[in-house]
Amino acid sequence: MNIINTGASARWIYTSDSAQPFQGLSPSVETIKTVCRSHHVCHRAEAAVLMTGPTELSKRNKWLGRALPLLLSIIPLIAACRRDMMNQPKAKPLSESDFFSDQANARPIPPHTVAWRNARENDAFYTGLTNGTYITELPVKLTPALMARGRERFEAMCAECHDRTGSGNGMVVLRGFPQPPSYHVPRLRNAPIGHFFDVITNGYGVMYSYATRVEPEDRWAIAAYIRALQLSHNANASDLAVAEQQKLESRK
Amino acid sequence: MAQLFPKSANVHARVTIFGLVILICGAGWATSTIYWSPYTTNVDVPLQQPIPFSHKHHVTDDGIDCRYCHTSVEKSSFAGIPPTETCMTCHSQLWTDAPVLASLRNSLATGQPLKWIRVNDLPDYVYFNHSAHVAKGIGCSNCHGRVDRMPLTRKAETLYMRWCLRCHENPQQFIRPRDKVFDMAWRAPPNQEEQGQALIRQYHVDTSGRLTNCSTCHR
Numbered sequence A: 001m002n003i004i005n006t007g008a009s010a011r012w013i014y015t016s017d018s019a020q021p022f023q024g025l026s027p028s029v030e031t032i033k034t035v036c037r038s039h040h041v042c043h044r045a046e047a048a049v050l051m052t053g054p055t056e057l058s059k060r061n062k063w064l065g066r067a068l069p070l071l072l073s074i075i076p077l078i079a080a081c082r083r084d085m086m087n088q089p090k091a092k093p094l095s096e097s098d099f100f101s102d103q104a105n106a107r108p109i110p111p112h113t114v115a116w117r118n119a120r121e122n123d124a125f126y127t128g129l130t131n132g133t134y135i136t137e138l139p140v141k142l143t144p145a146l147m148a149r150g151r152e153r154f155e156a157m158c159a160e161c162h163d164r165t166g167s168g169n170g171m172v173v174l175r176g177f178p179q180p181p182s183y184h185v186p187r188l189r190n191a192p193i194g195h196f197f198d199v200i201t202n203g204y205g206v207m208y209s210y211a212t213r214v215e216p217e218d219r220w221a222i223a224a225y226i227r228a229l230q231l232s233h234n235a236n237a238s239d240l241a242v243a244e245q246q247k248l249e250s251r252k
Numbered sequence B: 001m002a003q004l005f006p007k008s009a010n011v012h013a014r015v016t017i018f019g020l021v022i023l024i025c026g027a028g029w030a031t032s033t034i035y036w037s038p039y040t041t042n043v044d045v046p047l048q049q050p051i052p053f054s055h056k057h058h059v060t061d062d063g064i065d066c067r068y069c070h071t072s073v074e075k076s077s078f079a080g081i082p083p084t085e086t087c088m089t090c091h092s093q094l095w096t097d098a099p100v101l102a103s104l105r106n107s108l109a110t111g112q113p114l115k116w117i118r119v120n121d122l123p124d125y126v127y128f129n130h131s132a133h134v135a136k137g138i139g140c141s142n143c144h145g146r147v148d149r150m151p152l153t154r155k156a157e158t159l160y161m162r163w164c165l166r167c168h169e170n171p172q173q174f175i176r177p178r179d180k181v182f183d184m185a186w187r188a189p190p191n192q193e194e195q196g197q198a199l200i201r202q203y204h205v206d207t208s209g210r211l212t213n214c215s216t217c218h219r
Helices: A056-072 A076-086 A123-127 A144-157 A193-202 A216-232 A242-251 B008-036 B055-061 B084-091 B099-110 B130-135 B140-144 B161-169 B192-202
Strands: A002-005 A012-015 A050-052 B115-117
Touching: A123 A193, A123 A216, A144 A216, A193 A216, B084 B099
Parallel strands: A050 B115
Antiparallel strands: A002 A012
16 A cells, blocks of 8 residues: 655545555656556546545435444444544545545646556557558467457457447447447458557547557457457358368258 | 332332333344444445436446446456546437436536445445455455346445455355356356355465455455
8 A cells, every 4th residue: 555645735645556656756857757557546637537425415324324323322432433434534546635626536647657558668569550550460479368358358348339240230339329330341351450459549430549448458459359250250161170161061 | 017119019110120121122123223224234225426327228228348337347456437538438429418418518528527426335444455356256246236237326235344254254155257257147056155165276265264354354
């Protein structure tokens, strides 16, 4: 657990896990500093949400409900102590602040800083581009584990609209969202793999960016899985291994 | 000498003694009833949120995965609540004029975050970690109930210490395969006890007694 001092007048920022503190960071420093590890500490301002305690009404209910048995057992003083311990003056992820003007304890990333995961050490890996053109080869090793991961993430993050086969008839589309193109049209079949990475990172048309929701590693896993989906709709029996072809024949 | 107590004193004495016993028991019963009632525990009491968000619609009817919105649940102690931008992914196109979503659009325009009221709220002296549970095959529905059937989000369990301990003492009764963690409809199979033991070995769940150590949760 860290307690982070953000400066002279500021109170603490408390983080419960691996977050790195904003240590003595001066905004004038131009170099990129590796600052934050976990998303919830450095939320982007427009992306912040707050979680507050129970409403006044339920607070009162809770207070009454908790205090009543204690009153009955004639130790009302404990009720006061208990509340102090329950709501300690520390900030938890996304908790409400009475200090910052936007009332959020989660702070926007200070200028001139980049989360360490977004450090662009390897351009192709973080952008899908080399010299401004989409890369055509997957920049990570293709393994069964990567494919499984890609499938899991695709079904969690993309299938709502693109549906599990990639045809673009997901549930949300059936409820009125604009229909995305099928992945099985020639243009997307021939698109370089970097394009899929780029669409996830930066969005495309009415589709929002998923950069804050899908890590770069997972974006490549999804891109690889989309390739597999495309292949699954565009394969001939002769592409199969001989043994598999025989199996297919025997089914007929 | 005249009788000091009239005959009715017998009755009075009995009534007083029994009355007192009944009163004490009654008070005890009333206390525990109130203590365990939703009035105190808030179990199954939906709260007044800035937007009446329905998990039933979004999860069951629209097929959205938990991780689409609660992105950090596998990686962090904190499950995460979706920012305004996540809602706008769909609501920039859908229900764009709906009055229920006025505060969502307002939040986007002003940059002021939405203030969701916590439904599950542990006291600050308790440490809790989502990723630790999700990684060891404890499903959302073990602790949050059938969220996918809730038109308004409500608490499914008391979150009292004895409730945590019931599982920490016997995790084999609750643990499930990892790929079923997000499966809301999962139910313990008849051979849960054996399967649970096998999963505990497979996932290396700590059986040294650390799980019931005070300092695991109060650190």
